[in-house]
Amino acid sequence: MVTLTCPGVHGVAANDILHRRLGVKFDPRCHNSECARGFNSHIDDLCQGLLLCLTSVITGVKQQFYIALFLIAFGKAATNTTFPSFFWEQKETIEGEERNLVEVVFYGIIHLGLLATAVFVFPWLTSWSVLFGVASFTMFFLFFKLLRACCSYEKVNPSGSPLISVAWVFTSSFFKMFLHPPEDASQLHELQLNHNEEEVLEHTDALSCLDKAAIIQRSGSEENAGVYNKWMLCTVTQVEQAKVMLRMIPMWASFLIPGLVLSIGNTYFTEVADGLNRKIFGIELPLTYLQMMYNVHKKSAKKVYSNFRYGDAAEEDERKHVSFVVTVLGNGYAVACLIVAALVEMKRLAVVKKYDLEDDSDTTVPMSFLWLLPQFIMLGRAGAYFQKGINGFYNDQLPKAMREYAGPFADGALGAGTILGVVAIRAAKGWFGTTVNNSHLDYFYWVLAVLGFFNIFVLWFIGRRYPYKEVSSESEEEEIEAPEFDDGASALTRK
Structure with missing residues (x-):
């Protein structure tokens, strides 16, 4: 919930800066038409928009311009990351045919809103000041609407991120760099009966240096109590997840x-x-x-x-x-x-x-x-x-x-x-x-x-x-x- 409301705060602040400080300095009919489109680009194109829009920014307000673009980027990134999960969590609480009806209504409202904005808003607003002012007011209203209804939403407890386990593997293998993995992979640590694991990955020989993270090394008291430090001992499944991430780096670069x-x-x-x-x-x-x-x-x-x-x-x-x-x-x-x-x-x-x-x-x-x-x-x-x-x-x-x-x-x-x-x-x-x-x-x-x-x-x-x-x-x-x-x-x- 906090991650959903934060983008609203950042969005309102960014639009307020652009409206009150910078809006009067822009004209959407300027010759540099890419200046206008830069603000409407998605998060991947914000850097391109920044580069092209700076040609129309008056020197005295550059700092505020940078701050506004940063807040917009941060808000959009947070919203695009958290909102889909939030939507599906709420949708799963609805049963039967009402679930499909909610989805149809939701998508219909979004597309009608986009169409209405394109047809009735942008063609008639002739100044950046008005555009950003309308955006600020709209986001401000929706932000408080979301806060007001927060108690009625279905809340899902955090379950942790599997990316943290990758950090555990790198940390554990670093501190065990001078140890040698056993020849028999079955001697490495694995929780066969851990129901929290969604799947158990088989051991592979590639990137064997990371196998050191699964070497069992504990004190007598820990051995008797069955207590393990997650930053010092990982499962084979967690090690294999880290290996998958490393193997994907060349593909990601391409x-x-x-x-x-x-x-x-x-x-x-x-x-x-x-x-x-x-x-x-x-x-x-x-x-x-x-x-x-x-x-x-x-x-x-x-x-x-x-x-x-x-x-x-x-x-x-x-x-x-x-x-x-x-x-x-x-x-x-x-x-x-x-x-x-x-x-x-x-x-x-x-x-x-x-x-x-x-x-x-x-x-x-x-x-x-x-x-x-x-x-x-x-x-x-x-x-x-x-x-x-x-x-x-x-x-x-x-x-x-x-x-x-x-x-x-x-x-x-x-x-x-x-x-x-x-x-x-x-x-x-x-x-x-x-x-x-x-x-x-x-x-x-x-x-x-x-x-x-x-x-x-x-x-x-x-x-x-x-x-x-x-x-x-x-x-x-x-x-x-x-x-x-x-x-x-x-x-x-x-x-």
């Missing part, structure tokens, strides 16, 4: 490039499209048309993944590789997307140069924004395969006790890739001007395409050597989705 690529669609693709001609047969299409096509193809790609993974044609021994293959496929789509984006950007810059618009960001470039449609479509498919593949990999390969962290691990990998994109932009700052018209985004796209191409081989090399475990039907039924910030309530969806 997921950074996908996160970097996905962040481009919420920044430069949209910024470029905003300066192109959106009239088709005399009718001006909204900029959200490209985003709509992105979401449509993202949804269709997810459907293909579900049929491929859960279909009857899928062999049992092949399902453990499905998520890995889909992730590689997403990487291929990302490379193709970047190549197309680079070629289109070269054509756009040629048009900009022809009409002498390098220093004129107000004039619409005489080039249809539908030229960007193929790259948005491929980006949508790449994003779907990345998210489903990475999330499925963690759901399949994590121990049962850690499966609830599959979503955060997958989302964390993509988010870290976004931060890597900020570093890449900083390293190639010579290619970026004050506007997209006097920048060389095509160079940036080509570099990302090369990185993505090599990442395919890196991902394939690591994935082929990863010791996959068999995928059980239970793990498929309990697959937990990573939060998807652009899909509204999908963060609360379970297969």
Whole structure:
């Protein structure tokens, strides 16, 4: 409950800072349209939004701007982590058909709220001061509404985190570094009758240095009383859980490039499209048309993944590789997307140069924004395969006790890739001007395409050597989705 209310406090404080101190300094119709979108990006794109929005911040309020963005990031991260679990805890207290009715009503309210905001709020509010003021008031009201009803919620006692046991393993093995593990693994510590363990993992020979954490070493009094220090003695299951986490580090690192690529669609693709001609047969299409096509193809790609993974044609021994293959496929789509984006950007810059618009960001470039449609479509498919593949990999390969962290691990990998994109932009700052018209985004796209191409081989090399475990039907039924910030309530969806 505390973790749910804290994001409300941080959100209200952040919006209050932006409203009272910074709101009057912004204009949502400013030339740097990415400034406006930066605040609405999800947590993975906050660093990108910060980098782009700083160009419109007045020097005297930079500190408050940093504080506000930090509070928003902290609040969104806490909410996206705690709210899905809270929702499912409350839903499980409802029985019968009312449970499905509650879910339908809940999702309906969320989508109606998003639609009403997009149609009736944003088009009519013309200043950042009003926008942040409305957001502050809304969050302030919902925060106290949540506090008022806290006594009626179903409370679940904390059961501890399995990630703590990983810290126990590292600590215990460190203090026992000079001990030698027994040749017979059955002599290592394991609680066969411990009902708190959701599953018992078999001992493996890899990373044997961690086996020292399970070496039984106790004093006479502890031996008689059967008392063990968890920081000094771990079970074989806990040791194997730590081994799984270490073996996943190379795979996790190979997921950074996908996160970097996905962040481009919420920044430069949209910024470029905003300066192109959106009239088709005399009718001006909204900029959200490209985003709509992105979401449509993202949804269709997810459907293909579900049929491929859960279909009857899928062999049992092949399902453990499905998520890995889909992730590689997403990487291929990302490379193709970047190549197309680079070629289109070269054509756009040629048009900009022809009409002498390098220093004129107000004039619409005489080039249809539908030229960007193929790259948005491929980006949508790449994003779907990345998210489903990475999330499925963690759901399949994590121990049962850690499966609830599959979503955060997958989302964390993509988010870290976004931060890597900020570093890449900083390293190639010579290619970026004050506007997209006097920048060389095509160079940036080509570099990302090369990185993505090599990442395919890196991902394939690591994935082929990863010791996959068999995928059980239970793990498929309990697959937990990573939060998807652009899909509204999908963060609360379970297969």
